[in-house]
Amino acid sequence: MSTKPYGVNELREMFLSFFESKGHLRLPSFSLIPQNDASLLLINSGMAPMKPYFTGEVEPPRHRVCTCQKCIRTGDIENIGKTARHGTYFEMLGNFSFGDYFKREAIHWSWEFLTEVVGLDKDRLYPSIYVDDDEAFDIWNKEVGVPADRIFRFGKEDNFWEHGSGPCGPCSEIYYDRGEKYGCGKPGCTVGCDCDRYMEVWNNVFSQFNNDGQGNYTELAHKNIDTGMGLERTICVLTGKKTVYETDAFTDILAKIAELSGKEYGADEETTKAFRIIADHMRTSTFILGDDRGVSPSNTDQGYILRRLIRRAVRYGMQLGMPDGFTCEIAKVIINQYRNAYPELERNAAFVIDQLTLEEGRFARTLKQGNKEFDKVASRAADGKIDGETAFHLYDTYGFPIEMTVELAKERNLTVDTAGFEEAFRKHQELSHQGAEQKFKGGLADTSEETARLHTATHLLHAALRKVLGDEVAQKGSNITAERLRFDFSFGRKVTKDELAQVE
């Protein structure tokens, strides 16, 4: 185990300059909000924003690039705070080849970086390969010199990278054995076990197929390399910390939570879990809001993920007795910590703070009452099940995201009729659409020339918004008097100043 005093900033720089020395062009992180990719809501890996370079659709600035990409994965949200390695936001370091080098160089460089540059003990590292990838096996075994019994062969579920549609392929991961004390102790616990002993730190993907999204694979015109090294995980392994939350990525954030709550991180299991959830969710929310294509909390798509994260953080914040406005205080720490690596956070700081203030306030106002209501609901839940209408009531009246109701229910061994919730949700939407159509149809009682002009102006404004922002812009209402017009619309993210100027 290396004891070099690295932090996330040093490791990020070491990775990027190592690959620059191998002829790669360093690019800044792409936005977290995917562009022209309907298969993903949020960027989840270094390769995701570069799909057109892999397919050859767009010519890359160079055929070798390296990045540190902002990534979000919320699929494992239930594991946050419980395991050593899960977080919804993380930074992924990656080196990429678009029809340039392939397996040999990728494998050799991953090993060189981990063992020689970072200094990890090679006797604790275990590569895995796709089950029938004998070419990768030979490189690991005959060229790198890893003994055959330390190379693990896994099937498609573990060793074939694909997410959404697009470029994909078999992969070769590298695991680090952190030692028995981190293991689950179950018989058969080895590389690939779900516990925290063998931590995957690197993934070399041999990206050579295109998945059309329907499960049809075709060979890409050229073969590519897509690698990923989780920054926080690698620092965790490297510094011998128990979990990613003990690394310097979280030091300042946890200290702020302690200061605001007067509680101590590590005091007991529940407190620790709450600290980690707040820290993780606030980091993710700050990065979503602080993106140049930042979105606002809403009930759809990225906005819903954001809303869910902020509300979950607020709920755990209340559990710790955090003061009002705590989300902004934590966001300020995060912006300060990351402002050099991600200057967009500082550019968008005012938006981050505004949106957090609004969302925390909206939710906090109803949360106490909502919790009381939930207690009542739970105590009268027939057959241990909360019905869909009730779950919808908690959502509609108290702002409880359905996932939160499910989570609270689980804590009390109850289940929720989520299909019933969807049905109630759909019914409610139909009714409110019908309502929105009375309100505005023929609402022009005043037919003076000014009013008529402003009425025409709303149509022009709507058309201009659609022209600049796209068809996603939906009118939510308008109100016209002789002096002015008001036009309400929904759109998935913040409209930039430039866009507004264009609309005007």
Ligand code: SER
């Ligand atoms: N796309 C792969 C992953 O995310 C390697 O970067 O693991």
